[in-house]
Amino acid sequence: MPPNEIWITIDGQALKVPPGITILEAARLAGVEIPTLCYHPSLTANAVCRLCVVEWRGSRTLVAACAGTVRPNAVILTNSRRVRTARRTILEMLAASVDLSDAPDLQALLAEYGGDPNRFGEDAARRTFDGVKADNPFYVRDYDKCVLCWRCVQVCADDVQHTYALGFNGRGFHTEIATFFDAPMPDTTCVFCGNCVGVCPTGALKGKREYLWGG
Amino acid sequence: MSYQPVLTARVGVVDPASLKDYEAHGGFRALRHAIAIGPDAVIDLVTQAHVLGRGGAAFPAGIKWKAVNEEHGPKFVVANADESEPGTFKDRVIMEGDPFSLVEGVIIASYAALAEKAYIYIRGEYPQAIACVQQAIAACYAAGYLGENILGAGFNLQVEIRKGAGAYICGEETALFESIEGKRGFPRLKPPFPTQSGLFGRPTLINNVETLINALPLVLYGPDWYRQFGPSDSPGPKLYCLSGRVRHPGLVEAPMGTPLSELIYEYGGGVTGSGELGGVLLGGAAGAFISPEMIDVFMDFATLREIDAALGSGVVMVFDTSADIKGVLKRIAHFFAHESCGKCFPCQLGTQRQVEIIDRLAADRLRPGDLALLREVGQTMTDASICGLGQTAAGAIRTALDRFGYEASTGEFYTFQR
Amino acid sequence: MTAARTLTSPQMAALRQILQRYRGQGGAYLLPCLHEAQAVTGWLDADTCTEISRALNVPLVQVHEVIEFYTLFYNEPVGRRIVRVCDDPPCFLAGSSEIVRACARQLGVDEKGGTSSDGRVTLEIHPCLGRCEQAPFLMIDDDAHGHVQPAQIPDLLGEGA
Numbered sequence: 001m002p003p004n005e006i007w008i009t010i011d012g013q014a015l016k017v018p019p020g021i022t023i024l025e026a027a028r029l030a031g032v033e034i035p036t037l038c039y040h041p042s043l044t045a046n047a048v049c050r051l052c053v054v055e056w057r058g059s060r061t062l063v064a065a066c067a068g069t070v071r072p073n074a075v076i077l078t079n080s081r082r083v084r085t086a087r088r089t090i091l092e093m094l095a096a097s098v099d100l101s102d103a104p105d106l107q108a109l110l111a112e113y114g115g116d117p118n119r120f121g122e123d124a125a126r127r128t129f130d131g132v133k134a135d136n137p138f139y140v141r142d143y144d145k146c147v148l149c150w151r152c153v154q155v156c157a158d159d160v161q162h163t164y165a166l167g168f169n170g171r172g173f174h175t176e177i178a179t180f181f182d183a184p185m186p187d188t189t190c191v192f193c194g195n196c197v198g199v200c201p202t203g204a205l206k207g208k209r210e211y212l213w214g215g
Numbered sequence: 216m217s218y219q220p221v222l223t224a225r226v227g228v229v230d231p232a233s234l235k236d237y238e239a240h241g242g243f244r245a246l247r248h249a250i251a252i253g254p255d256a257v258i259d260l261v262t263q264a265h266v267l268g269r270g271g272a273a274f275p276a277g278i279k280w281k282a283v284n285e286e287h288g289p290k291f292v293v294a295n296a297d298e299s300e301p302g303t304f305k306d307r308v309i310m311e312g313d314p315f316s317l318v319e320g321v322i323i324a325s326y327a328a329l330a331e332k333a334y335i336y337i338r339g340e341y342p343q344a345i346a347c348v349q350q351a352i353a354a355c356y357a358a359g360y361l362g363e364n365i366l367g368a369g370f371n372l373q374v375e376i377r378k379g380a381g382a383y384i385c386g387e388e389t390a391l392f393e394s395i396e397g398k399r400g401f402p403r404l405k406p407p408f409p410t411q412s413g414l415f416g417r418p419t420l421i422n423n424v425e426t427l428i429n430a431l432p433l434v435l436y437g438p439d440w441y442r443q444f445g446p447s448d449s450p451g452p453k454l455y456c457l458s459g460r461v462r463h464p465g466l467v468e469a470p471m472g473t474p475l476s477e478l479i480y481e482y483g484g485g486v487t488g489s490g491e492l493g494g495v496l497l498g499g500a501a502g503a504f505i506s507p508e509m510i511d512v513f514m515d516f517a518t519l520r521e522i523d524a525a526l527g528s529g530v531v532m533v534f535d536t537s538a539d540i541k542g543v544l545k546r547i548a549h550f551f552a553h554e555s556c557g558k559c560f561p562c563q564l565g566t567q568r569q570v571e572i573i574d575r576l577a578a579d580r581l582r583p584g585d586l587a588l589l590r591e592v593g594q595t596m597t598d599a600s601i602c603g604l605g606q607t608a609a610g611a612i613r614t615a616l617d618r619f620g621y622e623a624s625t626g627e628f629y630t631f632q633r
Numbered sequence: 634m635t636a637a638r639t640l641t642s643p644q645m646a647a648l649r650q651i652l653q654r655y656r657g658q659g660g661a662y663l664l665p666c667l668h669e670a671q672a673v674t675g676w677l678d679a680d681t682c683t684e685i686s687r688a689l690n691v692p693l694v695q696v697h698e699v700i701e702f703y704t705l706f707y708n709e710p711v712g713r714r715i716v717r718v719c720d721d722p723p724c725f726l727a728g729s730s731e732i733v734r735a736c737a738r739q740l741g742v743d744e745k746g747g748t749s750s751d752g753r754v755t756l757e758i759h760p761c762l763g764r765c766e767q768a769p770f771l772m773i774d775d776d777a778h779g780h781v782q783p784a785q786i787p788d789l790l791g792e793g794a
């Protein structure tokens with residue numbers, strides 16, 4: 001029989017939590033805020049952005065709080081030096097690669113962690129595309145602003161719509177969200193459900209009206 | 216050097232296309248013995264011998280074999296022959312020179328784990344190895360070593376080759392499963408581990424080619440024989456891939472824990488180029504550089520871990536003092552940027568930033584702050600990446616800077632006066 | 634959309650046969666099917682991918698993103714023969730830069746790789762090919778060439794080869 005509650009320690013605070021919850025949920029119970037980006041409560045947690053990493057005593061690497069589940073007697077630090085260095089560096093590298101002008105939450109985080117994206121130099125490679133893709137009456141795709149959180153691909157595929165219009169081009173730094181042979185949206189399986197626009201955290205996907213008239 | 220090879224004893228001796236020849240040289244004796252003692256006894260042997268995985272992570276094989284054996288329902292065995300770690304060629308030599316031994320290893324593992332379906336995932340850049348193993352599988356079906364009721368023992372096994380398509384990351388076990396399932400090679404989050412949920416969501420035993428062929432002599436001669444080689448925490452025969460500036464580059468079979476100096480000077484015939492050792496890369500691009508004064512180190516998993524190096528896949532890449540070490544570091548950085556799958560931010564972004572800084576270092580154009588930046592990018596990849604690729608992408612570069620006396624003011628590596 | 638498909642009728646027939654064999658097999662046979670199809674067609678165009686998607690019952694975008702991920706699959710025309718030169722450390726130490734230069738000169742392409750203007754040969758700088766003991770090493774399609782010398786390149790890649 002699994003116990004109904006287990007003891008864990010978060011940032012020095014001992015607490016009893018239900019077994020099997022994520023570190024992120026446990027931290028909320030402890031009143032501790034952990035930053036997230038790719039995580040969305042109604043989608044599969046793929047833990048790709050790694051902004052939510054925490055230190056777990058005994059673990060060789062940091063652990064993603066959005067996907068890692070607590071175990072009895074876990075000792076977790078959510079804001080150690082090691083954790084802060086990782087978060088700051090990820091944010092800096094992101095800001096040096098992607099246009100975050102429509103992502104005020106990320107800009108605020110970058111400031112909070114004291115990040116300076118200019119450290120990589122003005123010639124650091126950025127992910128830029130030739131203009132905004134406005135190939136349908138409903139929404140536009142501005143991939144200069146895409147952080148590759150995977151949310152749009154997930155809602156289009158197994159997490160919600162099972163439409164499979166969106167996937168990936170390339171790999172590594174050159175990964176992009178794409179359609180079959182980069183076809184315009186109306187030529188794909190897209191049903192214009194709008195789910196992808198709804199989950200985009202950075203303004204890369206926008207309804208046409210919002211894009212044209214702002215706000 | 217009095218050691219008699221066992222894992223590679225048939226390579227270059229038998230006709231790799233002939234099952235008869237394989238049998239005449241002791242082939243399938245291990246399988247017959249395994250069937251005589253039963254799956255549980257086979258697993259006991261692997262556990263008692265303390266076989267550590269030869270794919271790089273050094274995980275005890277017995278634990279995995281037992282875990283999969285105890286699971287119910289359909290399960291799989293996978294032989295990992297993706298072999299894309301720079302400097303690694305051992306599995307290719309086995310598959311081209313003695314392909315039946317891999318097939319026999321797969322049959323024994325499947326028999327022990329109670330799996331009825333196995334895959335051999337071979338990198339697409341190994342067409343000869345694929346042809347040899349394909350041919351061996353066909354011969355085994357024809358002779359009753361594969362298929363239904365193998366050797367009349369009442370167990371069935373189907374084996375299929377899967378050809379990779381150019382992706383280092385597909386050697387990572389969960390990315391490899393994704394690849395067999397027909398997807399991009401994105402590593403999965405662990406847990407769950409493959410022994411619980413692997414290929415097609417089923418319990419899966421995945422081992423490196425060399426790990427699997429270790430089972431053959433082990434089943435025949437027992438754990439005491441196996442453990443006479445190497446230290447007790449890291450035993451057995453070992454394949455080392457000797458490359459770079461040595462007189463006789465090639466595959467060396469020697470006991471685990473052989474001193475590095477013996478590999479370079481006795482097996483390898485000494486250093487070429489300037490004739491003077493500059494450094495050695497152990498474990499491949501994902502491994503670590505060590506400096507000349509460290510070459511008496513014993514080449515086993517535990518010892519190398521202690522000195523912040525890695526045995527990994529057995530790579531021993533030798534550099535003389537005249538080697539263009541900056542050109543080497545540049546290629547290592549580009550390798551990781553090219554092979555990052557792009558799933559997680561630290562590696563997807565960090566491998567690109569690392570390339571930019573190393574390109575500057577190689578061009579003697581380092582900017583103030585670049586080395587500190589490189590260190591933070593490296594630490595972030597090591598600490599926060601999802602899988603082993605990102606976690607090891609900074610190791611070789613970090614150890615080169617630390618151990619070869621890089622002097623930022625002159626842009627020179629002390630050990631390499633070119 | 635990229636270049637359209639230009640297949641001869643024997644190629645079409647061979648492709649049909651492959652698709653017939655893989656019909657209904659699902660994603661677990663996507664990689665084998667792509668390998669076989671590409672061996673016939675040279676590269677994987679949108680029409681061929683659409684037919685593969687239908688035959689295997691795998692989403693179109695999955696076929697596309699898989700081809701995009703793996704370096705041995707091509708969704709653009711490539712040379713009829715592909716030369717892969719290893720330039721990772723052991724080959725680099727053995728002079729692979731000279732080999733790359735000789736290949737690029739012979740084919741009239743950039744040293745980063747490319748396809749000769751007659752569409753005959755594509756040069757690729759490839760990550761470690763696992764033949765480090767035979768450095769410098771290159772492959773021409775499935776054929777291995779170890780300890781290769783720059784002087785051999787014209788013979789290996791020349792018109793008659």
Ligand SMILES: Cc1cc2nc3c(=O)[nH]c(=O)nc-3n(C[C@H](O)[C@H](O)[C@H](O)COP(=O)(O)O)c2cc1C
Pocket residue numbers: 267268269270271272273274276295296297298299300383384385386387388389421422423424426427602603604
């Ligand atoms: C980026 C990466 C590449 C890998 N490549 C290989 C490989 O080519 N062959 C291999 O056996 N293991 C490789 N591994 C290790 C596997 O994930 C896994 O640990 C291994 O196949 C388990 O077998 P073993 O226990 O017999 O070593 C790789 C790991 C990583 C992170």
Ligand code: SF4
Pocket residue numbers: 384401402554555556557558559560562563600601602603604605606
């Ligand atoms: S560490 Fe690199 S290779 Fe591994 S999942 Fe992350 S991006 Fe992919």
Ligand code: FES
Pocket residue numbers: 035036037038039046047048049050051052053064065066067
């Ligand atoms: S929020 Fe956890 S990894 Fe992105």
